Amino acid sequence: SQTIHQWPATLVxxxxxxxSLECTVEGTSNPNLYWYRQAAGRGLQLLFYSVGIxxxxxxxxxxxxxxxxxxxxxxxxxxxxxxxxxxxxxCAWRGIASNQPQHFGDGTRLSIL
Amino acid sequence: AQTVTQSQPEMSVQEAxxxxxxxxxxxxxxxxxxxxYKQPPSRQMILVIRQEAYKQQNATxxxxxxxxxKAAKSFSLKISDSQLGDTAMYFCxxxxxxGNMLTFGGGTRLMVKP
Numbered sequence: 001s002q003t004i005h006q007w008p009a010t011l012v013x014x015x016x017x018x019x020s021l022e023c024t025v026e027g028t029s030n031p032n033l034y035w036y037r038q039a040a041g042r043g044l045q046l047l048f049y050s051v052g053i054x055x056x057x058x059x060x061x062x063x064x065x066x067x068x069x070x071x072x073x074x075x076x077x078x079x080x081x082x083x084x085x086x087x088x089x090x091c092a093w094r095g096i097a098s099n100q101p102q103h104f105g106d107g108t109r110l111s112i113l
Numbered sequence: 114a115q116t117v118t119q120s121q122p123e124m125s126v127q128e129a130x131x132x133x134x135x136x137x138x139x140x141x142x143x144x145x146x147x148x149x150y151k152q153p154p155s156r157q158m159i160l161v162i163r164q165e166a167y168k169q170q171n172a173t174x175x176x177x178x179x180x181x182x183k184a185a186k187s188f189s190l191k192i193s194d195s196q197l198g199d200t201a202m203y204f205c206x207x208x209x210x211x212g213n214m215l216t217f218g219g220g221t222r223l224m225v226k227p
Contacts, residue, residue: 032213043117043204043217044158051213059214090158098211099165101148104158 002027006105023091119218136205
């Protein structure tokens, strides 16, 4: 069966520091991969998605970037964090067929001080 | 572009009773997909049920069922025999034909009371 791993679960970082959140998927090949951000008490906002290695689509201009160095690895990064980057970050994967649902990781709670 | 609206920020229901959560959406695509996700306090996002727009039959998963009204662009979730473990945020979401742009509503916080 397929599983998705996301880490760390919690992260506290100072303003201006770099960020690297990692997401990996097991049990499937060539998944579509997604990064979402969820503000407190709100719905999810799609940040990036990837349909293959090295292919990244950005949905919202921001301080963050994403990379997909391997088929089942998706990384969310920032060179300098802002206070507004605080939130709950969720990684998700989906199979190739467009009618398949997205499956989410457990999320990372990021607090910027 | 797609929009999803959940007009009930909070709802409560007594254990074992039935509750319906509302969702309306708007899309310009001819084919699309609709989902309900549940987010308990643990913050995991869990798929509850999905509906493909070209299917007229309403989807059902155990105690969860939907009322899909395509003309009205309505996609409500009915939870029967509510259980304490159903307490969570519920998000309605839609995806276009390519499936990548999953658009979420603002969520409904459901509290199941003993």
